Amino acid sequence: MAIANYLYLSAILFTIGAIGVVVRRNSIVVFMCIELMLNAANLAFVTFARINSNLEGQVVAFFTMVVAACEVVVGLAIIVTIYRSRRSASVDDASLLKR
Amino acid sequence: MLTAPSLSYSLLAPMLIVFGGAVAGVLVEAFLAKTHRAAVQLTISLGALLLALQQLWRIRDLSSTTAAVNSVAIDKAGIFLQATVVLLALVAVLLIADQDNFVAQASAVPGSSEEINTLQQKSQQTEIFPLFLFAVGGMMLFPVATDLITLFVALEVFSLPLYLLAGLSRRKRLLSQEAALKYFLLGAYASAFFLFGAAFLYGYAGTISLSGISAAFGTANEVFLLIGIVFLSVGLLFKISAVPFHSWTPDVYQGAPTPITAFMAACTKVAAFGAILRIFYVGFAQSQTLWQPIITVIAILTMIFGSIVAITQRDIKRMLAYSSIAHAGFLLSGVVALNKDGLAASLFYLFTYGFTTLAAFGIIGLVKDSAGEVTDLNRWIGLGKKSPLVAGVFAFLLLSFAGIPLTSGFIAKFAIFSAAYKSGNIALVVVGVLASAIAAFFYIRVIIMIFFTDPVNDSVSVIIPSVKSRISITIATLISIILGLAPSLLLNGADNFANFLR
Numbered sequence: 001m002a003i004a005n006y007l008y009l010s011a012i013l014f015t016i017g018a019i020g021v022v023v024r025r026n027s028i029v030v031f032m033c034i035e036l037m038l039n040a041a042n043l044a045f046v047t048f049a050r051i052n053s054n055l056e057g058q059v060v061a062f063f064t065m066v067v068a069a070c071e072v073v074v075g076l077a078i079i080v081t082i083y084r085s086r087r088s089a090s091v092d093d094a095s096l097l098k099r
Numbered sequence: 100m101l102t103a104p105s106l107s108y109s110l111l112a113p114m115l116i117v118f119g120g121a122v123a124g125v126l127v128e129a130f131l132a133k134t135h136r137a138a139v140q141l142t143i144s145l146g147a148l149l150l151a152l153q154q155l156w157r158i159r160d161l162s163s164t165t166a167a168v169n170s171v172a173i174d175k176a177g178i179f180l181q182a183t184v185v186l187l188a189l190v191a192v193l194l195i196a197d198q199d200n201f202v203a204q205a206s207a208v209p210g211s212s213e214e215i216n217t218l219q220q221k222s223q224q225t226e227i228f229p230l231f232l233f234a235v236g237g238m239m240l241f242p243v244a245t246d247l248i249t250l251f252v253a254l255e256v257f258s259l260p261l262y263l264l265a266g267l268s269r270r271k272r273l274l275s276q277e278a279a280l281k282y283f284l285l286g287a288y289a290s291a292f293f294l295f296g297a298a299f300l301y302g303y304a305g306t307i308s309l310s311g312i313s314a315a316f317g318t319a320n321e322v323f324l325l326i327g328i329v330f331l332s333v334g335l336l337f338k339i340s341a342v343p344f345h346s347w348t349p350d351v352y353q354g355a356p357t358p359i360t361a362f363m364a365a366c367t368k369v370a371a372f373g374a375i376l377r378i379f380y381v382g383f384a385q386s387q388t389l390w391q392p393i394i395t396v397i398a399i400l401t402m403i404f405g406s407i408v409a410i411t412q413r414d415i416k417r418m419l420a421y422s423s424i425a426h427a428g429f430l431l432s433g434v435v436a437l438n439k440d441g442l443a444a445s446l447f448y449l450f451t452y453g454f455t456t457l458a459a460f461g462i463i464g465l466v467k468d469s470a471g472e473v474t475d476l477n478r479w480i481g482l483g484k485k486s487p488l489v490a491g492v493f494a495f496l497l498l499s500f501a502g503i504p505l506t507s508g509f510i511a512k513f514a515i516f517s518a519a520y521k522s523g524n525i526a527l528v529v530v531g532v533l534a535s536a537i538a539a540f541f542y543i544r545v546i547i548m549i550f551f552t553d554p555v556n557d558s559v560s561v562i563i564p565s566v567k568s569r570i571s572i573t574i575a576t577l578i579s580i581i582l583g584l585a586p587s588l589l590l591n592g593a594d595n596f597a598n599f600l601r
Binding site (some may be wrong): 007011014017018020021027029030034035038040041042044045047048049051052054056057059060063064065067070071074075077078081082084086091094095096097 | 259263276277295
């Protein structure tokens with residue numbers, strides 16, 4: 001299979017994630033879409049590592065996983081706090097600042 | 100056979116000290132009795148920042164070099180930006196030390212008996228200090244990072260603590276938590292774009308170092324380069340709140356605790372613009388025809404949008420948020436200029452703007468009624484008669500934002516526009532001057548409200564600040580005044596330090 005197909009797959013996954021963030025209303029789902037985008041970037045990195053035949057891209061992929069894990073910790077902490085205050089995780093309900 | 104990477108600890112010392120202080124702060128949270136924590140945490144934060152400043156002073160004259168296997172460039176501009184971040188953080192930590200702005204226990208549900216109990220016991224969590232130090236460490240790393248991994252990691256290291264800090268306000272907790280949620284979701288969205296762009300830059304150049312990306316120009320597929328630049332820029336422009344990636348700024352500035360807003364508004368701008376300047380001046384200098392038109396348009400939109408929308412704001416924090424958007428536009432003209440003058444002017448601008456912003460938000464934190472801070476502009480009417488000194492200082496800071504002659508803001512704007520003019524971006528200069536004129540209108544409108552409108556019968560008053568806040572606001576204001584009267588003190592320095600390692 002042509003290696004470029006992995007790049008197309010990565011672009012498709014990234015687009016799905018990017019659209020999901022905009023259209024979905026539950027903050028957990030929005031967050032999952034962001035994770036999907038990060039993983040799409042990871043796939044692109046690994047594919048480019050193969051195309052360029054060096055290892056830097058694979059190293060980046062590992063770093064991205066660690067950073068994404070940190071982001072989950074912070075993100076879920078914020079979302080859970082909001083849920084406990086309002087009994088809702090919908091991003092539409094978070095509209096006090098719009099006046 | 101694997102060889103261990105060589106690290107130049109003496110060059111990395113400023114960052115290592117700050118990160119070390121943050122880790123020590125986490126240990127203090129875990130092991131020290133509650134009663135002593137606040138004092139110890141403040142000592143650790145101040146100590147780490149002062150020590151980092153001393154280390155930066157020590158390495159200031161070393162010739163530019165890389166540290167940590169070419170991942171970090173310790174060069175003139177990098178040292179200047181790091182020193183700016185540390186100085187701003189030193190002043191900001193004194194504002195943050197006024198703990199009654201922060202929630203007593205972040206995990207307690209707002210209005211619950213748990214929250215009321217902790218407030219009655221006067222117990223106070225102090226995790227803001229380690230979070231603050233981690234953010235400062237990341238902000239020091241971001242402008243000196245020279246490869247895409249380090250840039251991404253630094254971006255997250257300073258962003259993640261800020262997301263949490265934005266949600267820790269003691270009063271109006273729902274607003275504050277909402278600000279944290281918005282900041283987090285949009286920030287993570289932007290960093291995903293940043294990472295995807297980084298992947299395409301790596302695919303384009305076959306290396307993740309900025310100098311490698313610059314060297315690959317003309318030899319590789321330019322479509323990948325363009326995709327890379329566009330997506331990477333989305334992530335960066337989000338951090339500096341350029342239009343159209345600005346929508347989080349007013350909400351987060353308004354919802355976050357005011358000392359955090361002060362810190363974030365000043366230091367994030369320095370770190371993010373430092374990184375943008377390095378990426379565009381070092382990594383993308385060869386490919387300027389690809390990105391200069393895009394960034395020029397964004398700079399123009401940002402200046403105009405920020406200045407015009409600020410006029411309609413009724414909340415002082417939101418107004419300053421839109422003003423910071425306008426300032427991001429002015430600063431972007433220094434990026435587009437792509438010459439040494441542009442870099443020197445941007446360094447000077449970031450320094451003066453940072454201190455003016457810190458002082459302004461510090462003063463906003465002083466205007467209170469019985470329920471907490473008052474940010475509604477209509478209730479600021481007549482404040483000049485109640486407390487002339489504070490109102491006078493605030494008016495001066497607004498004039499500096501507006502760029503009236505004899506203030507530091509004027510020198511900064513003049514320097515950055517003349518750099519843009521030299522590089523031939525006349526349109527940018529014309530729009531910039533017009534936007535400054537529009538912006539001056541709403542700053543002066545606030546001054547008229549404060550001084551020349553009769554006070555309404557209102558319980559709003561300026562509280563007597565604690566010694567720490569007083570020191571902090573005084574230092575920041577003095578720096579702003581001095582740089583307005585004698586700009587050459589720093590302008591020469593910025594000129595000497597305006598040099599990136601390529």
